[in-house]
Amino acid sequence: MFKVETYSDSREKNYDLLIKQLKALVEDEKNAIANFSNSSALLNQFLDRVNWVGFYLMEDGELVLGPFQGLPACVRIPLGKGVCGTAASKQETVRVEDVHAFPGHIACDAASQSEIVVPIVKDGNLLGVLDIDSPEKNRFDELDQQKLEEFVEMLLQYID
Known part of the structure; x- marks a missing residue:
């Protein structure tokens, strides 16, 4: 019998359910843009207290705006510049409590x-970054980081 899963009071369980939903959404699709698009929509629906969720994708040595949910955004970001460029150049997650202090x-x-x-790194190659902004200071914690990294790892299984 099919059981509909619903979100609970546990943030960790909710993230685990989100990652299962992501897999169901992207597992039969190999088109990267379609999967990035649906992933940004899924995250935007799931996360509270955020104002931008999306992807910047590597193109000709810089990050270029990809699928997203939110207001219009910067189109190109050089590696090493801003939070996105820093995370891309270091190839590690960057969590910023107050962007005005960065x-x-x-x-x-x-x-x-x-x-x-x-x-977003596959086989040692930087494909881009997942970027999430919030209108609240200190919105993202260690659990968000861990689970969003798992979200990206799941997505990478379905990106060629």
């Missing part, structure tokens, strides 16, 4: 106060 922050949306950026 040296070189690129303000695409003045409402953004905190940010988390997870690099």
Whole structure:
């Protein structure tokens, strides 16, 4: 018998359910843009207290705006610049409690106060980053980081 799963009071269980939903959404599709698009929509629906969720994808040595949910955004970000460029160049997640205190922050949306950026790396190659902004300071914690990294790992299984 099919059982409909619903979100609970546990953030960890909710993230685990989100990752299962992601797999169901992308497992039969190999088109990267379609999967990035649906992934950003899924995250935007799931996460509260966020104002931008999306992807920047590597193209000709820089990050270029990809599928996203939110207000119009910066189109190109050089590696090493801003939170996205820093996470991309280091190939590690960057979590920023207060974007106004981050040296070189690129303000695409003045409402953004905190940010988390997870690099998307497959077989040693940087494909881009997952970028999530919040209008609240200190919105993202260790659990968000861990589970968003798992989200990206799941997505990578279905990106060629």
